Every structure is written in structure tokens, then in C-alpha cells.
Amino acid sequence: MSLATVGLWMYENGGGREIERKIVQNLKEREIDCHTGLNLRDAIARDGKIICKDIIMEELDAFVSYNASQQSQFQLYLYQTLSRAIPTINNFDAFSIAEDKFQTAHLLNTHGISTPDYRLCHKNDSEGLKQAIRDWGGKLVYKPTDGWGGVGITKIEGERALDMLLPFIARTDLRYFYLERFINYDNTDYRVDIVDGQFVGCYGRKAPKNDWKTNVTSGGSVFVREPDQEVVDLAIKATNVLGLEISGVDIIYDRDKGEYVVLEVNTIPAFATPEQEHLGINFNQRKIDALVNLLERTALKKTSTHSFKVA
Template sequence: MGRTVGMWLYSNGGGDRIQKKMVKRLKERDIDVITDINLRHAIAKKGHIYHGKTKVDQLDLFFSYNAGEQTQYQVFLYQALNRVIPMINSYDAFALTEDKFQTSFLLQQHGIATPEFQLCHRDDSKQLERIMKKWSKMVYKPTDGWGGVGLTKIENEETLNMLLPFLNQMDLRFFYVEKFVKYDNTDFRVDIVDGQFVGCYGRKAGKRDWRTNVTSGGSVFLREPNDEVVELALKAAKVCGTDIAGVDIIYDLEKEEYVVLEVNGIPAFATPEQEKMGLDFNNRKIDLIVDLIDRKTAKKKNK
């Protein structure tokens, strides 16, 4: 009996080329791939989830890897699908890493340093003011979101007073704030697949911003991690239950320790431009993902 997996991978930034390589390597192992399964165009009826004529719930595995085009509808179907077939990442790991508070809370429970954080109810603006006095600088973060979108640095009560009406207008039930960590405006992005270190690069904030995200004007540079950074990333990925993770780590200059800023469940592959710079981990990442798909689908077949 052959195996068939579904895939939805981003196509920009060289993603289409990555997908071709992955499909070819899976075919070499007699694993067929149905690509471009965008759950946005799927329909659930009669106990199945259809994408065109494909019953997605009868595939041996579904690999969803597209941060930029997700909708709530897809995420809802992602959850339903993962009750019946294996997913990479699992729905639980995906949902956890999409939520900054849940991730930071769990990491701290396992003794992994993250920036100090607070979750406040929207009606408790007094609590926010108390935190402001204590921390002097903090960052408001939407609990979901990626690419640095919506991050707001709060450096004084004036900024806080401007932000509060905006947050109330958005009808948010709670606010997640982090103490602003004094760092050198660079970070490590460490890629982990299947409990193994894949590669690392650095990101540096632009001149007019403090965020290192490329979408916020940050830039990528070659950076070798030390053993401590790799161990921290491996531990964070394991705690979050991720098959694939990009762990963002910065060095806290005041506490003199590395802290995990974020665990990203859909870390991009190196773009063609970044590969020219010397970021050469794509092939290793593809091989590890192919191994992972092979193992998870073989396990399902054996069951």
C-alpha cells in the first residue's frame, strides 16, 4: 500500500523550489504528495474534509507550512484534521506557538528564561500603570501574530494612554505585555527539526526600529551559535512539542543571560538571496523533514 501526504507550503521567497525538492525526495521513498492543499478552499461534509475531490482526512499526513496566508477557517479545520491524521506540526504545538503568552508561560514553567511578562484583563488599566512604573519600558504584544506585526514599545505613560483606547476599540479581552529587554539589537534565529539542530542566522534591527523581524526592517546576517544557544533552542522546541521550530534568542545585557523571545512553528527556509550570502541549511532541513514525514506515515500505516 502506497503512502500519500498533503502539503501546503508558501510559494514566495523560494518556497516553490523548496517544495519541488521535498516532493522529489519523498517520491524517491515511494511517498506521493498532493501539493497546494489550501484548507481555505476545503469543505467539511458527510464526515470528511474535501479539497476538490481529495478527502484530506484519508491522507497519511498533512504538512501545513504557510504563515502568511492562514485564516481562522483553516486553523479550525487544522484542528479537526489532526484528530484523525498526523500533522506537522501537530495542532497542539501549532496553537501553542501561535500564542505568545501560552508559550512564555510554559517555557518559564520548564525553567527556560524568557522576558518578564504579565497578562492583564482589559478592565484593569491600573495594573498596566503599576507595571509601567515598575518596568519603565515594556512591549505590548498581540498574543497571536507573526513578523513583529502589532508590537508596540511603551516607554512612558503618555504612550500607554495613547495605546489603551486603541486596544479597547479592538475589543481585546486581555493584554499581554513584556518587560523590554536591554539587548544589542541583534538576535539568533535557531532552526530545529525533529529534535536536531539545523542551522542558525542572526537578525539585526534597522536604524529606526528595535525589532529584528525582516518584515519590520531588520536584516539577516551570518551568525554561528554557541553551544548554550543551541541547547536552549533544542530545549524550547521540545517543551513546545514542535516537530519544526525557529527559536528566537537574545542576550539580556542586564541579567547577563540568553532569553527565548519566541518559538516560531513555521520558520522560513533561507531565501535564494540568503543562500547566496552563505546560509546553507536548506538541504539539511529538507532531508530532516522528509525523514520525519517518512517515519510518521510509516507509523500510521503500521497501526
């Protein structure tokens, strides 16, 4: 008889299937069952229950949704509901804040963590947009507040370029614009992985020639990079402030201000791919161990609490 049961939805590409196999095996060795493939896209809610692949999700002792590229509004809606009933990793409240770039930057800044200078402007505030580009030396970056992989991020240089964009902006259905000062940096970043409050791994990313985005999906390349303690501490603090159990914190060095800044906090940071492991990026086992430890503690805490209530 198992001590607890957890659910998992894991991405399959880039070595995801092998990562899933190791997680399931490690949990089994600790007498914890694991139901896999629980994609909430296939779920239905009725009679006070969310059912996915014939599994009543509320009967799980923990659930991990680890697939960044296939999250629909339907899935997130059910994820939010499920998070009220059982432990979800990441917990939905922290997940929803971290998925919003403005909310993330605002919260981090209130806790003394440096991010790029930012502004949130109403879509009709053309003067506010122009003032931002003046204040920031003629360069700014527009970012959708949600999304991943650098999609929709645009650098705007000069008021002339902004004037050309304003007619297009007026026709969009966006309610506001999130803007950041363009950071003078060396076109590389740190991706720092944190699980359960622990540093588990890091690698660097470099933007392609004649570009400034380091995201791999935007053409960036990955390289071995060891962070110093300042970078690790910053990543852990940012993760804790947001209340996440798992994060991948993107950090760059601002040459103008002479400090590290948190560029973004990712809620579903990928494990190293087989190709990246061949480069020497070998933190997957540490990350798996930390995740399994977190799942075990979380699931057993729920079962012990339930047992106490029943007794």
C-alpha cells in the same frame, strides 16, 4: 505502488516552489507519494470527511501545512479537526500553544526556560498596566498574543505615553493585554531552526537603524551567524517543551540579566531565500532532509498501524 501518501501545502514565494519540488522528489525516491497545493481554504467538510482538491484528507498518512501568511480561522478550524484523524506536522495542540505568545511564555517559564518578564492584564486594569511600566524601568512592549512578523508590537515608554493610549485602549474590543519588559539587547537575534528534535540551521537578524525590531518584515536584515551550544540547546529544549516537530526559535541576549532568553517560537519558520543563500546561509538541504525523514517515519508509522488493525 507507494508505501504511503502525504499532503503538503507550501508557500510559493521566496524560493518556496523549489523547496516543495525537492521535498516531493525526495519523498518519491522513498516510494512515498505527495499531493501538493492542499490549501484548506479550498476544502469542504461533509459526511465525516474533509475534501480538498478531490483528496479525502483523512486518507492521507500525514499532512504538512507550511504557509504562515495565509492562515485563516477557517483553515485553522479544519486543521484542528484533521489533526485528530491523521498526523499533522506540526501537531495542532502544540501549534495552537506556540501561536499564542502568552501561552508560550507561560509554559516555557514553568519548565525553567527564560523569556522576557511578562504580564497578562485585563483591558480595564489600567493600574496593572501602570504598575508594569514602573516595575520595568519605564519601558514595556505590548504584543498581540497571536500574529507574526512583528505586526501590532508596540513599545511604550513612560506613564505619560501610557496615559495617552488608555482612552484608545478603552474603545478596543480586546479582552486583555500581553505585556513584556523591554529587553536591553544589542538589536540582533538568533533564529534557530529545529526539525524533529535536531538543530538544522541558524542565522542572525539585525534591526534597522533607530529601531529595535529584528523581523525582516519590519525592516530587519539577515546575516550569517553561528550559534554556540548554549543557544542550540535552549532552542531544542523550548521546541520539546512545546511539543513541536518543527520550529524557528528566536533568541536574544539580555544584557541586564546576563542570559539568553527565548523571545518567540515560530511554528512555520521559512527556509532560506535564494538571496539569503547567496549570503552564505546554506541550511536548506539539511532542513529538507530532516523534514523528509520525519515525514517518512510518521507516514509509515500510520500505514503500519492501519495494516495491523486491519489484519
